[in-house]
Amino acid sequence: xxxxxxxxxxxxxxxxxxxxxxxxxxxxxxxxxxxxxxxxxxxxxxxxxxxxxxxxxxxxxxxxxxxxxxxxxxxxxxxxxxxxxxxxxxxxxxxxxxxxxxxxxxxxxxxxxxxxxxxxxxxxxxxxxxxxxxxxxxxxxxxxxxxxxxxxxxxxxxxxxxxxxxxxxxxxxxxxxxxxxxxxxxxxxxxxxxxxxxxxxxxxxxxxxxxxxxxxxxxxxxxxxxxxxxxxxxxxxxxxxxxxxxxxxxxxxxxxxxxxxxxxxxxxxxxxxxxxxxxxxxxxxxxxxxxxxxxxxxxxxxxxxxxxxxxxxxxxxxxxxxxxxxxxxxxxxxxxxxxxxxxxxxxxxxxxxxxxxxxxxxxxxxxxxxxxxxxxxxxxxxxxxxxxxxxxxxxxxxxxxxxxxxxxxxxxxxxxxx
Amino acid sequence: xxxxxxxxxxxxxxxxxxxxxxxxxxxxxxxxxxxxxxxxxxxxxxxxxxxxxxxxxxxxxxxxxxxxxxxxxxxxxxxxxxxxxxxxxxxxxxxxxxxxxxxxxxxxxxxxxxxxxxxxxxxxxxxxxxxxxxxxxxxxxxxxxxxxxxxxxxxxxxxxxxxxxxxxxxxxxxxxxxxxxxxxxxxxxxxxxxxxxxxxxxxxxxxxxxxxxxxxxxxxxxxxxxxxxxxxxxxxxxxxxxxxxxxxxxxxxxxxxxxxxxxxxxxxxxxxxxxxxxxxxxxxxxxxxxxxxxxxxxxxxxxxxxxxxxxxxxxxxxxxxxxxxxxxxxxxxxxxxxxxxxxxxxxxxxxxxxxxxxxxxxxxxxxxxxxxxxxxxxxxxxxxxxxxxxxxxxxxxxxxxxxxxxxxxxxxxxxxxx
Numbered sequence: 001x002x003x004x005x006x007x008x009x010x011x012x013x014x015x016x017x018x019x020x021x022x023x024x025x026x027x028x029x030x031x032x033x034x035x036x037x038x039x040x041x042x043x044x045x046x047x048x049x050x051x052x053x054x055x056x057x058x059x060x061x062x063x064x065x066x067x068x069x070x071x072x073x074x075x076x077x078x079x080x081x082x083x084x085x086x087x088x089x090x091x092x093x094x095x096x097x098x099x100x101x102x103x104x105x106x107x108x109x110x111x112x113x114x115x116x117x118x119x120x121x122x123x124x125x126x127x128x129x130x131x132x133x134x135x136x137x138x139x140x141x142x143x144x145x146x147x148x149x150x151x152x153x154x155x156x157x158x159x160x161x162x163x164x165x166x167x168x169x170x171x172x173x174x175x176x177x178x179x180x181x182x183x184x185x186x187x188x189x190x191x192x193x194x195x196x197x198x199x200x201x202x203x204x205x206x207x208x209x210x211x212x213x214x215x216x217x218x219x220x221x222x223x224x225x226x227x228x229x230x231x232x233x234x235x236x237x238x239x240x241x242x243x244x245x246x247x248x249x250x251x252x253x254x255x256x257x258x259x260x261x262x263x264x265x266x267x268x269x270x271x272x273x274x275x276x277x278x279x280x281x282x283x284x285x286x287x288x289x290x291x292x293x294x295x296x297x298x299x300x301x302x303x304x305x306x307x308x309x310x311x312x313x314x315x316x317x318x319x320x321x322x323x324x325x326x327x328x329x330x331x332x333x334x335x336x337x338x339x340x341x342x343x344x345x346x347x348x349x350x351x352x353x354x355x356x357x358x359x360x361x362x363x364x365x366x367x368x369x370x371x372x373x374x375x376x377x378x379x380x381x382x383x384x385x386x387x388x389x390x391x392x393x394x395x396x397x398x399x400x401x402x403x404x405x406x407x408x409x410x411x412x413x414x415x416x417x418x
Numbered sequence: 419x420x421x422x423x424x425x426x427x428x429x430x431x432x433x434x435x436x437x438x439x440x441x442x443x444x445x446x447x448x449x450x451x452x453x454x455x456x457x458x459x460x461x462x463x464x465x466x467x468x469x470x471x472x473x474x475x476x477x478x479x480x481x482x483x484x485x486x487x488x489x490x491x492x493x494x495x496x497x498x499x500x501x502x503x504x505x506x507x508x509x510x511x512x513x514x515x516x517x518x519x520x521x522x523x524x525x526x527x528x529x530x531x532x533x534x535x536x537x538x539x540x541x542x543x544x545x546x547x548x549x550x551x552x553x554x555x556x557x558x559x560x561x562x563x564x565x566x567x568x569x570x571x572x573x574x575x576x577x578x579x580x581x582x583x584x585x586x587x588x589x590x591x592x593x594x595x596x597x598x599x600x601x602x603x604x605x606x607x608x609x610x611x612x613x614x615x616x617x618x619x620x621x622x623x624x625x626x627x628x629x630x631x632x633x634x635x636x637x638x639x640x641x642x643x644x645x646x647x648x649x650x651x652x653x654x655x656x657x658x659x660x661x662x663x664x665x666x667x668x669x670x671x672x673x674x675x676x677x678x679x680x681x682x683x684x685x686x687x688x689x690x691x692x693x694x695x696x697x698x699x700x701x702x703x704x705x706x707x708x709x710x711x712x713x714x715x716x717x718x719x720x721x722x723x724x725x726x727x728x729x730x731x732x733x734x735x736x737x738x739x740x741x742x743x744x745x746x747x748x749x750x751x752x753x754x755x756x757x758x759x760x761x762x763x764x765x766x767x768x769x770x771x772x773x774x775x776x777x778x779x780x781x782x783x784x785x786x787x788x789x790x791x792x793x794x795x796x797x798x799x800x801x802x803x804x805x806x807x808x809x810x811x812x813x814x815x816x817x818x819x820x821x822x823x824x825x826x827x828x829x830x831x832x833x834x835x836x
Contacts, residue, residue, distance in 0.1 A: 010593070013594070014590055014593045014594065016586075043596035043597065044597075046596060046597060070589070071586050071589055071590065072586070072589035072590040072592065072593040073593030073594075074593075076592075076593050076596055077593045077594060078594075078596055078597040078598070079594070079597050079598045080597050160815055160816075163815070163816055164721050164816060164817060165715050165718075165719075167816060167817065167819070168434075168489050168490070168714075168715065168718035168719060168720060168721065168817075169713075169714040169715050169718050171488070171489055171490035171718060171819065172432055172489065172490040172714045172717065172718040173714065174490065174494075175428070175432045175490040175491030175492075175494050175495045176431070176432065176491075176495060176496075176497070178461035178464060178494055178496055179461065179462075179464060179496040179497050179498050180496070180497045184714060186715075202814075202815070202816065203816065206821075272693070275690070275693075290713050290714055291711070291713060292711055292712055292713035292714060292715050293709070293710055293711045294710055294712055294715060295587075295708050295709060295710035296586075296587040296590045296591065296602060296708055296710060297583050297586065297587050297604075297710050297712060297715075299590065300583075300586035300587050300589060300590040301583075301586060302586060303582050303586065303722055304721055304722065306815065383814060383815070386814075386815035386816070387814070387815045388815065389809070389812055391807070391809070394807055396620075396801060396804075396805070397578055397581070397620070397724065397801070397804035397805045397806065398578075398581060398582060398585060398620065398621065398804070399582060399585065399586075401585070401589065403624075
């Protein structure tokens with residue numbers, strides 16, 4: 001049997017290390033004659049539907065190697081979830097047509113729970129249609145909310161960025177607090193799970209260190225308890241540094257960020273939860289405040305990526321190719337923790353069906369009794385994930401990231417009408 | 419004459435490298451027997467008024483060396499401007515009493531334009547009172563708005579952080595833009611001068627690179643021109659990355675950030691200019707957006723400090739001590755650019771009176787004709803200032819910053835009644 005080609009796509013929100021997974025896929029595939037050309041979906045799975053296939057064989061080994069230290073999605077990603085096969089059979093048929101037209105036998109889908117679900121459906125559908133495609137997932141999500149795997153590539157680097165940032169900003173506020181800012185609120189990602197917020201807790205190693213308060217989406221927001229804790233921190237330490245998850249909400253499920261006023265245009269998207277909480281503190285306690293919302297900066301911050309995270313992101317890309325070559329299907333590589341201290345990990349496999357559409361939240365015993373901090377157990381879990389620095393190369397004071405030409409494979413099919 | 423003691427104080431907003439200046443002062447002073455103990459004001463000049471003098475001789479050489487890579491103000495800073503001598507003679511008298519009581523002959527004041535003004539007044543007043551104090555300023559401000567000096571220590575590191583961040587976030591938005599976020603707005607510091615915003619422009623090296631638009635406080639905000647440019651960027655590049663100075667304002671002087679609605683508490687402090695602009699774009703053009711406000715993260719980001727900035731911060735601290743030993747008074751070390759390419763700089767002196775209370779803005783020829791970008795001239799100015807990385811040491815995945823015990827010198831005077 002001649003070598004069949006590969007289709008790789010990035011899905012959902014990008015991370016500081018998703019390109020390291022792409023690098024792992026492409027570098028590994030290039031070493032195996034059983035695999036033909038690696039095509040990457042332009043803007044993710046949309047690229048397959050539109051038959052916009054980036055021909056990575058046009059990219060030099062040196063540029064592919066740079067993907068390891070390049071943040072964001074080098075081929076473009078998308079927020080596009082395929083519906084169920086029954087609801088939208090045409091999309092699955094189109095995917096298969098494109099795969100057939102380009103002799104694609106392997107589909108690697110690099111994303112979160114939704115994407116693993118899609119990959120699983122493509123595997124099933126291709127079997128039914130007698131054009132079997134080997135479908136392998138590659139885990140990715142800054143939210144760290146996939147089940148089974150010990151952690152998700154992308155998370156460790158956000159965790160490191162957030163912990164470093166609150167340590168640094170905490171020192172700043174401490175310096176200013178005698179005569180100026182007393183409260184600092186930093187908003188972090190994580191709409192449903194508080195992993196990122198929790199990792200910020202690593203910055204606090206001694207009594208009084210920032211952050212003093214973490215607001216988790218797992219714990220309904222208790223305003224009086226929160227304000228009392230802010231007050232007690234300011235009285236004890238002179239200032240209070242707070243990390244709040246964007247998903248913080250009241251007991252009835254309303255997001256804090258949605259509870260504020262409307263902006264000049266009547267939109268509620270305006271207010272983040274950080275400015276909202278800061279204003280509440282000012283109104284109730286009178287403290288001068290500053291707030292920060294790093295937003296995309298946190299998940300794109302390759303300059304301060306976790307070396308552990310980069311290695312794991314690469315490893316899952318490499319393992320995905322090796323799984324395919326070993327004849328596995330409808331699985332994804334996951335990270336297994338063998339030991340926390342010293343940290344040892346390995347790669348295992350899990351079924352796509354078991355990872356799809358399940359959300360892993362912070363366990364209650366990772367959160368302190370008062371709901372505003374992390375426990376020793378959480379610290380043991382988080383600590384290895386931010387280990388090591390993996391600086392990108394710099395020139396003229398700025399990191400040198402890969403610039404990929406998107407050379408598209410010639411189209412063979414009529415345009416996609418959807 | 420026996421060695422007289424030194425008083426060093428940090429003033430105003432802290433930076434990623436102000437402690438490098440402190441390190442330069444203390445390490446240099448320790449080498450000179452003509453100088454006695456270096457006291458640092460606890461929380462800046464307030465520490466002198468309260469007679470809270472941190473005795474740095476209690477701090478080991480190793481910990482002092484760590485100040486070089488520790489952000490924020492290790493001794494505490496303050497926002498406290500001494501009034502004129504006529505308006506508040508009692509404060510100056512108190513300062514002098516404290517200096518006398520602790521045999522302080524040298525005052526090093528590390529701050530911006532206001533602080534240089536104060537240092538100058540203390541020099542004059544101490545002469546009048548026949549207790550001459552040698553007063554030397556040490557420049558510091560992330561805003562880069564001091565005159566005479568080519569740049570201000572603290573600025574280069576913010577500039578690097580902002581340029582790196584918009585490069586990284588720009589790649590993120592580019593990845594997502596086909597099906598999701600099309601506009602990203604990042605707000606940066608600089609209430610009156612657009613130096614920080616301008617430095618972001620270094621990230622754009624090729625046509626289409628982020629940032630596509632910079633909104634300067636030097637250029638009155640022209641909403642139709644701004645929206646037209648956003649639209650044209652999205653149409654040409656698929657997305658638009660914007661950097662806006664917190665000081666962006668309309669032609670009548672009203673800040674953009676003040677023009678939005680009130681929050682739930684009736685405060686206008688809630689809205690940053692980034693969310694305000696993002697909401698305007700959504701309302702007028704319909705694009706999906708994200709926004710970021712790094713706030714203190716930008717000026718505390720020692721993890722990505724500019725090596726050039728660190729070296730200059732240390733050098734001005736060292737030079738201040740050398741100036742004092744050479745018998746100079748009422749001056750400050752400034753940075754002189756001898757050549758941009760290759761970058762060469764040296765230290766010179768300027769009079770405190772010439773630096774006090776003057777604000778240096780971005781020259782018009784640093785800003786492109788359309789008002790939304792930087793020119794080649796600006797690029798030549800900014801580029802050397804972000805050169806080089808100077809990573810702090812890490813342990814357990816986090817930077818190790820100095821932790822100083824604040825050992826206070828025993829008080830000799832009655833409490834300060836103000």
